[in-house]
Amino acid sequence: MLKDKLDKILPKVQKPARYIGGEVGSVVKDKSKVDIRYAFCFPDTYDIGMSHLGIKILYALKNSVPNYWCERVFMPLPDMEEQMRANDIPLYGLESLEPIKDFDFIGFTLQYELCYTNILEMLDLAGVPVFAKDRKELFPIVMGGGPCVCNAEPIADFFDLFVLGEGEEVNLELLALAEKYKKNGGGKEDFLNDAAKIEGIYVPSLYDISYNEDGTVKAIIPKGSAPAKVKKRIIDDFDKAFSPDYFVVPFTEIVHDRSVVEVLRGCIRGCRFCQAGFIYRPFREKSKENIIRQVKSLAESTGYDEVSLSSLSTSDYSDIEGLLCELTEYTDAKGINLSLPSLRIDKFSEEVVQRIKSVRASGLTFAPEAGSQRLRDVINKNITEDSIMKSCRIAFESGYSSVKLYFMLGLPTETLEDIDAIKALADKIIELYYSIPNRGKRGVSISISISTFIPKPFTPFEYEPLADKQTVSERQKHLLEITGSKGRKKIDVSWSHYDTTLLEAVLARGDRRLSAVIFEAWKSGCKLDGWGEYFKPELWAKAFEKCGLDMSFYAHRKRAYDEVMPWEHMDMLFSRDFLVEENKKAHLGITTDNCRDKCAGCGLNKTLGRPCFSYGSKKEDK
Amino acid sequence: MNEVTYPVRIFFSKLGRAKYISALDLINCIQRALRRTDLPVWHTQGFNPHTYVNINLPLALGTEGLCESMDIKLCEKVEHAQVVEKLNAVLPRDIRAVRAAEPIKKHTEIEKSVYRIAVDCDIDKLFDFFASDSIPAEKKTKKGVTELDLKPYIQADKPRDGEFYLTLPSGCDFTVNPSLVFDTYERITGDKIDMLSITRVRILCKDGKDFE
Numbered sequence: 001m002l003k004d005k006l007d008k009i010l011p012k013v014q015k016p017a018r019y020i021g022g023e024v025g026s027v028v029k030d031k032s033k034v035d036i037r038y039a040f041c042f043p044d045t046y047d048i049g050m051s052h053l054g055i056k057i058l059y060a061l062k063n064s065v066p067n068y069w070c071e072r073v074f075m076p077l078p079d080m081e082e083q084m085r086a087n088d089i090p091l092y093g094l095e096s097l098e099p100i101k102d103f104d105f106i107g108f109t110l111q112y113e114l115c116y117t118n119i120l121e122m123l124d125l126a127g128v129p130v131f132a133k134d135r136k137e138l139f140p141i142v143m144g145g146g147p148c149v150c151n152a153e154p155i156a157d158f159f160d161l162f163v164l165g166e167g168e169e170v171n172l173e174l175l176a177l178a179e180k181y182k183k184n185g186g187g188k189e190d191f192l193n194d195a196a197k198i199e200g201i202y203v204p205s206l207y208d209i210s211y212n213e214d215g216t217v218k219a220i221i222p223k224g225s226a227p228a229k230v231k232k233r234i235i236d237d238f239d240k241a242f243s244p245d246y247f248v249v250p251f252t253e254i255v256h257d258r259s260v261v262e263v264l265r266g267c268i269r270g271c272r273f274c275q276a277g278f279i280y281r282p283f284r285e286k287s288k289e290n291i292i293r294q295v296k297s298l299a300e301s302t303g304y305d306e307v308s309l310s311s312l313s314t315s316d317y318s319d320i321e322g323l324l325c326e327l328t329e330y331t332d333a334k335g336i337n338l339s340l341p342s343l344r345i346d347k348f349s350e351e352v353v354q355r356i357k358s359v360r361a362s363g364l365t366f367a368p369e370a371g372s373q374r375l376r377d378v379i380n381k382n383i384t385e386d387s388i389m390k391s392c393r394i395a396f397e398s399g400y401s402s403v404k405l406y407f408m409l410g411l412p413t414e415t416l417e418d419i420d421a422i423k424a425l426a427d428k429i430i431e432l433y434y435s436i437p438n439r440g441k442r443g444v445s446i447s448i449s450i451s452t453f454i455p456k457p458f459t460p461f462e463y464e465p466l467a468d469k470q471t472v473s474e475r476q477k478h479l480l481e482i483t484g485s486k487g488r489k490k491i492d493v494s495w496s497h498y499d500t501t502l503l504e505a506v507l508a509r510g511d512r513r514l515s516a517v518i519f520e521a522w523k524s525g526c527k528l529d530g531w532g533e534y535f536k537p538e539l540w541a542k543a544f545e546k547c548g549l550d551m552s553f554y555a556h557r558k559r560a561y562d563e564v565m566p567w568e569h570m571d572m573l574f575s576r577d578f579l580v581e582e583n584k585k586a587h588l589g590i591t592t593d594n595c596r597d598k599c600a601g602c603g604l605n606k607t608l609g610r611p612c613f614s615y616g617s618k619k620e621d622k
Numbered sequence: 623m624n625e626v627t628y629p630v631r632i633f634f635s636k637l638g639r640a641k642y643i644s645a646l647d648l649i650n651c652i653q654r655a656l657r658r659t660d661l662p663v664w665h666t667q668g669f670n671p672h673t674y675v676n677i678n679l680p681l682a683l684g685t686e687g688l689c690e691s692m693d694i695k696l697c698e699k700v701e702h703a704q705v706v707e708k709l710n711a712v713l714p715r716d717i718r719a720v721r722a723a724e725p726i727k728k729h730t731e732i733e734k735s736v737y738r739i740a741v742d743c744d745i746d747k748l749f750d751f752f753a754s755d756s757i758p759a760e761k762k763t764k765k766g767v768t769e770l771d772l773k774p775y776i777q778a779d780k781p782r783d784g785e786f787y788l789t790l791p792s793g794c795d796f797t798v799n800p801s802l803v804f805d806t807y808e809r810i811t812g813d814k815i816d817m818l819s820i821t822r823v824r825i826l827c828k829d830g831k832d833f834e
Contacts, residue, residue, distance in 0.1 A: 008816060010642060011684040011801075017647060022639030024655070024714050251643045251651055251714070303654030303712070305672075335671065 002089060002097045009083040017251040018046035019080055021094030025248040025302070027063040027070070028095050035182060036175050038062055038070040039093055039100035039126075039140075041108045043118035044530065046074040050248070051256035053310055054109055054146065058167055060244035068175055071095040071103075072248070075118045075528070076125070084125065091126035101127045104139045104178055108159075110148035113507035114500065114530035116155050119144075120522040123158070130519065132160050132205060138181060138188040143174075149202065150232075150279050151457040151567035154507050156204035157515035160188070161195055163202075164570060165232035166265075168242045170200040196226045200233030207569060209512050215553055217511055217564040229571040236608065238265055238284035243294055246301040258306035258339065259298035263291055263323070267312040268595040272380045272586050273369070273408065275456040276312055278579075279572055281604050282612045283316075283595060288323050295327060299336055306337040315344040316596070344383075344391065364395045367406040370414070371421030377589045378413050380582075385425065389432060396433050401440040403429055408453040409475050409495070410467030412586060419475050422448065423482045426491050443490065448483070450476065450495035454505045457567045460582030466505040466555040469498050499537035503529065505555040511566035514554075517547045575603035627664045627695040630705060631678075631725040631834075636687045637821075640716035645680035651714065652677075652692060658712035661705060664695035678729040678833070679792060679825055682799045685737070686821040691833065693725055726834045727827055735792040736824035737800050740785045742816035751807050752778050759806040761798075772798065772806060787823070 010016035031037070040059055042049030049055060055072070062070035071093030076084060083089070090099040100106055106128065108119055123130045128140060135142070144152060145163040152162050163170050174195060181191050196203040206226035210218040222228050235241040247259060266283035267276065295307050309327075317323060324338075331338045368383055370376045376383065392403060407422055426446045433444035452472055455464045476495060483491045507514065520543035528534035544551055559565070561580045578601065585592060592600050596613050605611050636643070643651060653673040656663045665671040676693045696705075702722040709719040741748070751757070757772040775798050777789040790798045800820050808815055825833040 007819070011817070015644075016642040016683070017644065020639045020642050022714060022716055024658075024712070028715075249651075249654060251640075251647050253647070253650075300658065303657035305657065335665070 002092050002099070005087055005089050006097065009080075009087055009089070013080045013083060014077065015252050018050075018074070019076065019094075021072070021097065023248050023250055025246050026072075026095055027059075029063075029069045031069065031096065033067060034069040035067040035179050036069070036105070037093075037103040038068060038105040038107060038175070039073050039103045040070050041073040041100075041106060041119075041122055042075070043108055043110075043115040043122060044075050044528075045077060046250070047252075047254045049074045050250050050254045052109070052111065053260050053262060054111075054167075056244055056247050056260075057242065058109075058145075058171060059248070060246065061168060061242045062171065062175065064242075065172065065175070067179075069095075071100075073100055073106075073122070075115075075122055078528075078534070081121075081125065091122055099126065101140065104141065104182070105175070106140045106142045108142075108144045108146075110144050110146040110152070110155075112530065113148060113154075113504050116507060116518050117522040117527045117529055119155065119158060120519065121527045130158055130522075132158060135160070136188065138186070138191050139178075141178065141191075145171075147275065147279060150275070150570055150572060151509065151565075152202070152204065153209075153512045153566040154510040154514035154518060156512045157519075159204060160192060161201055161203045163233070164200050164230050166234050166241075168235055170198060170233045173198050174201065193225045196224070199231050202230040202570070204512075209566075211511075211513075217566050217568070219564065220569045222569070229569055231571045232279075232573050234282070234573070236284075239287050239290055241286075243286075245294070245297040247298065247304075249302050249304070256308070257304070258308050258337075259295075259302050259304045260308045260310045261291055261294045261298065262286065262311060263309050263314055263317050264311045268316050269313060269382065270380055270582075270592055270594065270600055271369070272378075272460040272582055273411070273453055273456075275459050278458050278574070278602075280312065281572075281574060281602065282608060285317060288319060288326065291323060292326055292330065296330060299334060305335065306339055307331065308339040308341060310341070313344075314340060316594075318596075344387070364392070364400050364402065365404040365406065366391070368425065369406065369408050370411055370418060371407060371423070371425055372418045374589060375411060375414060375418045375421075377591050378586050379411055380586070380591050382591065382594065385428075388425070389428065392429055392432055393436065396436050396439050396444075399440045401433070401442045402445040402447070404447045404449065406449050406451070408451055409479075410453045410472050412453075412461060412464045413589075414467075414475075416475065416478055419479050420482065422479060423491075426483070430490055445492065446490055447492040447494070448479075450479070450493065452496060452498065452501040454501060454508060456508050457565065458570075458572050458579070460579045460586055462509065462565070462579065463559045463561060463563075463583055465558050466502065468556055469502070472498055472501075497532065497535075500529070500532075500535060502551060502555055503537070503540055506551050509566070510554050513547070513549060517543045517549055520546050573604050573607040578602040625697070627697060628699050629693060629695050629725055630700075630702065630722050631691055631693050632705065632709065632722045633689060633691045633720045634713075635718050635720055636681060636690050636716070637718075638686070638716040640714055641681075641684055641686045643717075644683050645677065648677060648680075649675055651717070655709060655712045655714075656694065659708045661700060661708055662697040664697050676729075679732055679735070681822060682801060684817075684820070685800065686819060688821060688823050689720075689825055689832075690822070691825075693729075723834070729833075730794050731827040731829070732793040732825055732833050733791065733828045734789055734826040735822050736826065737788045737790065738785060738819075738821045738823050739788050739800065740818040740820075741804070742784075742818055743813065745781050745784065745786075747811065747813065748807060748815075749778065749781070751811060752776055757806060757810075759802055761802060772803060776803060789826075792825075 059070050062068050092099050120130045129135050141160050143161050144159050145167050149162045149164050192203045195201045196206055206223045208221045212218045264285045266280045268283050269277055271277050366388055369381045430444050455461045483493055521540050524539045526536055526539050652675045656673050664674050666674050674695050678691045681687045705722045706719045759772045760767050775791050779787040804815050827833050
């Protein structure tokens with residue numbers, strides 16, 4: 001048994017509690033009564049993975065079926081991995097402490113591109129061949145889900161199948177199919193062909209990809225039972241979607257150590273750079289009663305003293321004021337902190353502002369993304385300077401003195417004037433602060449966080465190039481110079497590293513040939529690429545060279561509207577022509593209304609067979 | 623403030639997987655467990671109130687314990703058996719409340735811990751080591767490294783079936799953890815020692831009797 005071996009090595013590693021399970025809420029079953037065993041892998045550390053809501057939902061969902069047992073698996077940090085390899089401890093499930101190579105499913109959630117080498121590391125640590133073609137037996141089936149599946153091509157060679165879209169229903173359908181195969185027998189090939197018939201299942205080995213001489217994709221041809229286009233799954237009646245009434249409560253501190261309730265899915269905003277805003281369509285809300293019930297049941301079952309309302313844009317919940325009023329009654333009485341990330345307080349009445357103030361607010365953050373109104377129109381980020389100022393005024397009058405602003409560099413059509421506008425905005429906020437008579441006693445502080453814009457699939461900017469290194473560094477330098485000249489102490493600027501950005505950009509819009517590169521990079525020692533201290537860009541560069549592929553081809557090339565994209569066979573339920581239209585409007589600086597005010601015509605309503613909103617009874621736009 | 627509170631000392635075991643919960647994380651873990659019950663627990667007052675829990679003698683990471691204890695305060699009187707039952711319904715599997723009682727002694731009276739040790743090594747050699755004239759060790763503290771002779775502090779009973787009992791000082795003033803003893807053994811003899819388990823089985827006070 002692995003427990004004895006683990007007892008010998010765990011005293012030698014940092015924070016051993018994250019490698020041993022046994023937490024409240026972790027599910028332990030009698031394995032003699034279990035038919036399907038599922039290893040739910042998060043390809044990053046425990047601290048990060050345990051903070052993720054999706055894993056909590058699908059963990060509870062699978063374990064709600066009596067004869068399925070889902071366990072959690074995370075990426076060990078190098079000190080633990082070294083001990084595991086030295087002592088012949090294969091990757092194991094945290095609940096049973098048994099090797100996951102003997103499980104029926106090894107499922108990865110794919111939240112960001114920089115975790116791809118971790119997948120290979122984890123498979124290898126489990127003792128499972130990393131390439132799908134080298135796994136001849138049906139079990140374990142290696143599968144993936146999550147946002148990166150909208151272009152899973154770079155990791156296609158490692159996976160048997162993917163789930164496209166929301167997993168609550170399709171996971172159970174897939175596990176039921178596997179249960180049938182376990183009972184009746186059958187090989188991997190048959191299973192994959194049957195799986196491909198389930199809506200939302202993508203079996204990469206059932207597609208032949210051919211390439212043009214210039215390196216672009218020529219055609220994607222389905223084989224066997226595979227559909228020409230894999231349709232994304234959604235839970236249309238979101239209020240009835242499965243949501244857990246318990247969480248695994250970790251022993252050791254994690255990034256977001258609190259309960260989380262999802263209030264809505266999708267986004268009405270249509271910001272042109274934002275992948276989540278497109279791939280999670282349509283917009284759907286959970287009922288107020290349901291949200292409040294979930295907040296209460298999670299508070300009682302976990303004992304957490306903080307709860308967070310989660311969504312892409314919680315302010316867009318149609319009855320946000322009513323929700324917050326009712327919720328704060330409960331959380332105030334129980335001494336629970338209500339945390340509201342990404343809330344736009346300019347929309348609220350004085351009363352609600354006072355109410356959320358009584359609950360400890362986590363500071364004031366805005367994401368204008370671009371400094372000038374012109375550029376904000378290009379990216380369709382409908383936040384105006386007026387609304388930022390209004391929010392700041394409310395906050396400053398309530399005693400706040402620090403503001404965090406998020407911006408992107410390298411956006412399409414961006415010039416140095418747009419960078420100047422970032423500084424101008426920060427200056428205006430500083431002036432506003434000192435114009436308020438009843439401001440706080442402290443000096444104002446503005447922190448500006450800069451990331452580089454990365455074009456992602458299924459956004460109107462999927463055709464756009466990533467800005468090159470020189471442009472980005474020039475603009476960074478410019479911003480530093482101008483913010484340095486005045487009030488340097490009040491404005492603090494930070495940004496992301498270009499090498500990391502470049503790799504993410506390549507992997508996001510890459511094709512299937514990148515599987516070989518990822519394999520080479522991993523073999524040469526790349527892992528934990530999302531962690532600055534472990535990221536090795538020079539090894540990645542060598543891997544690309546060895547495979548005869550060029551990072552710039554994937555990252556810096558402007559793509560034509562009619563180019564066959566590597567993800568052409570994924571159907572996200574809206575029309576590709578809509579993306580082209582939105583791209584054209586972006587270059588003309590024309591904005592698109594939010595979906596609640598006016599249908600933008602993405603075509604999703606045709607797939608749904610209903611309008612996304614009841615436009616007849618127009619609601620007051622708050 | 624003149625509110626009446628009822629102090630309760632809860633004795634618990636911390637075994638198996640729970641031995642990897644650090645002292646700091648344990649407080650968090652107990653606070654959350656208390657919030658999962660409907661016990662009328664007392665909260666500290668002030669700007670940022672939190673559930674009051676005091677762990678009387680923190681256990682080193684990786685060590686199991688049979689007689690651990692924590693103090694809480696209740697705002698209303700609750701039968702002690704009820705407290706134990708309610709806590710056990712919500713505690714992690716490997717932490718079990720054993721009994722609850724009114725505190726008798728102060729935690730400052732604690733002087734020694736008795737550990738049951740199972741090791742995989744040459745036991746005779748280990749006991750020869752314990753019998754040597756002096757055992758120079760390097761104890762790491764927050765202030766830095768201090769050198770001391772462990773010899774006067776080590777009290778080891780004759781081994782039986784590969785297990786033996788080791789009594790070491792522990793308390794507010796001075797603590798020697800079993801790991802310091804075994805690390806010192808490894809450093810001086812050059813031999814490797816494989817710890818199978820360390821379990822604290824008794825906590826003794828200055829009067830030579832159990833902490834209660």
